[in-house]
Amino acid sequence: MFKPVFAAATLALALGGCQSTPQNDDFSLIGQWKIDTIMGQATVDYSPAELTFRDDGTLSGNNSCNQFFGKYQYANNQLSLTPAGTTMKACVDALMAQEQLVNQALPEVATTQYANGKLSLLDSEGQVLLILTKQ
Numbered sequence: 001m002f003k004p005v006f007a008a009a010t011l012a013l014a015l016g017g018c019q020s021t022p023q024n025d026d027f028s029l030i031g032q033w034k035i036d037t038i039m040g041q042a043t044v045d046y047s048p049a050e051l052t053f054r055d056d057g058t059l060s061g062n063n064s065c066n067q068f069f070g071k072y073q074y075a076n077n078q079l080s081l082t083p084a085g086t087t088m089k090a091c092v093d094a095l096m097a098q099e100q101l102v103n104q105a106l107p108e109v110a111t112t113q114y115a116n117g118k119l120s121l122l123d124s125e126g127q128v129l130l131i132l133t134k135q
Contacts, residue, residue: 027114029053029074033132035064036118038101040128044094049102051132059083063106064099065091077113079121081106105129 035049036042043049044064051061059072059081070083083106090096110124121130 027119029079029112029119030055032135033119034135035102035130036133037131038098038105038129041098041101044098047095047098049098050135051130063102065089065095066099074112077111079109079112081109083107102130 030053032050032052035047035051038049047064048062049064051059053059053072053074057071057073058069060067060069062068063086066087066089068083068086070081070085072082073080083103086103091099105121108123108129109121111122111126113120113122117133119132119134120128121132122128
């Protein structure tokens with residue numbers, strides 16, 4: 001009588017351990033992240049594009065040509081980025097074009113997914129805007 005109950009409990013525990021979640025237990029948003037792709041396009045070779053998330057809710061980085069700063073809010077895989085200012089220098093055309101894509105993507109970020117060492121920033125419809133690698 002106890003064997004079927006024990007077997008069912010063991011099976012339930014084993015299967016529960018096989019489930020995966022999009023976020024890894026050792027994932028932390030805080031830190032410096034290199035931008036690998038922007039709206040499906042790989043970044044220009046040697047691009048300085050990056051985001052830095054600080055534990056005080058501030059955001060800074062390089063949007064490919066210029067430095068920027070702002071704020072972010074993050075909870076339960078929901079992420080809101082609010083760029084507040086940027087430097088205004090000119091760069092080569094490829095970096096300027098890439099900068100426009102970064103500037104377009106940042107305010108559209110709504111959620112995150114983390115897997116295999118990559119952080120994907122998605123819009124509200126689930127489309128990948130940016131893929132990042134922690135530095």
